[in-house]
Amino acid sequence: PVNETGTTKPFFVTTPIFYVNASPHIGHLHSIVLSDVLARYAKLRHPSRPVFLTTGTDEHGLKIQQAAKGKGKGEKEFCDDVSMRFRDLARKANIDNDVFIRTTEPRHISAVQHFWSRLVASGDIYKSTHSGWYSISDETFFSASQVEKRDGKMVALETGNEVTWEEEENYKFRLSRYVPQLRKWLERPGVVYPENQRLNLLNQLDTLEDLSVSRPASRVRWGVPVPGDETQTVYVWVDALVNYLTVLGYPEKTHGWPVDVHVVGKDIVKFHALHWPALLMSAALPPPNHILAHAHWTMNHTKMSKSLGNVIDPFSALDHFTPDGLRWYLLRVGGSLSSDADFSLEGVEVQYKLLADQMGNLLSRMCSDKILGKVEEDGIGMSDLGEGEKRLSGEREIWERDNEMDILLSDMKIRWEERMEVYGVSKACEGIMEVVASANRLFTSLSPWSTSPAKATRAIMYSYNSLRLSAILLQPIIPDKSSELLDRLGIPVDERKWEDASWSEGIESGMNRPRMVLRRLKEGSLIWRDKKYLWPPLE
């Protein structure tokens, strides 16, 4: 979906906006990082197309009202504190968001009220008496068939959270009216990733009932008043979803709509892929282009959640592992969309070391004084040997390995793109690691420190280009490390673009000529003389 040219519409990516009932945890960070990666990938892929990334906090509703009360604080003061934690988290994790939206901002409140009036104008809002099981933790009603008694308490089957029976007057939205349009929208493959989520949503259409979209103000005071009826408060989910329009300047401005990707956890896919598109259709706006639902992080195989308290503090993890170290783990291990992953600090360390061992090691082997010295001493690096010398070498086996490496490097960008275009971030990263591992093996088999200077030159050529291409492509994933690595390779900032991530173009433009590579490596080494490690060991 990123690969779409000829449009001035920004590529628009969002994270969910997070409840401020408690501090952020690793799960929230995962959604934020994944969105950031998609935004950065879009920038790399089409530098001329603007990108718009938004995140923020969801601050209304009973859950927040109660949390503030529990802390003995006023709602606004309570929200200010926790919202700031989310803002700090994004900054600390190197997130390149353009907007941080809070639902308590006046511009958002007026956007919600305007949106509501559009639903009314479409004839989709009516008053009725509603009864059902309400979960404050999920901020949603469940029907009798969606709850059960567990340990003397009524809980929602889907989430295990406690529910209470509520009977009240409220406004409803004619969700059922939009079933045919929703079906048409959901029938487009790829509209919701992964595929099993899309099929699951299609199955839910037959039983879709109208949605309760307000709560009595006597119960929920902390929220947006329904326009024209102060006795009712807009349902927190309708309030929250409208944030995606507020960030564009709705209702005056909607340039950028529809969103290209809503990144969400699978727990809230129903709100984004059933309720939200229908609400948008009612308000005469197009539905989202894509919804990407990722799986959950668990701790000892139980979903990490604020209410359970089994959470990992992302701030200390970022301190310990650096933003890139943690980003790499989240995407490499948790980047599979369909299955949950168990978080462990040891796991982060293992992945960090694998990255350091493969990339850091190849770099330091290639730049060792012994190798650079050998090439220079013999004057080989200074002459343009390459293809000709390779054929003359007469060592068939090594020549074949070179060929394998040629193919890997030629295919590297396209394979990366194929995977990233379908949000296969983990697979895309895996592909890069495989190329770097092959380059390491080739390096060993060329044994450049003891064999001919021609082989040493080739070892440098392949290592250099494997690292160069990897670092360019990994810029969206591990932005700091990639740029350090590219500095170390002596690659100028204007040669880190999408089109530069190519092996063959490199040959044509002379980038792969040994002489230039050697010079760059030396310059890169100079920049780095004071820094011992590209990947500092973890304490």
Ligand code: ME8
């Ligand atoms: O649902 N693993 O906010 P929320 C992975 N305010 N991701 C996780 C996770 C876990 N264990 N736990 C949470 C809300 N997340 C609403 C959203 S949007 C208009 C309103 C991530 O604070 C995941 O993206 O409960 C999940 O959907 C989101 O945080 C829920 O955050």
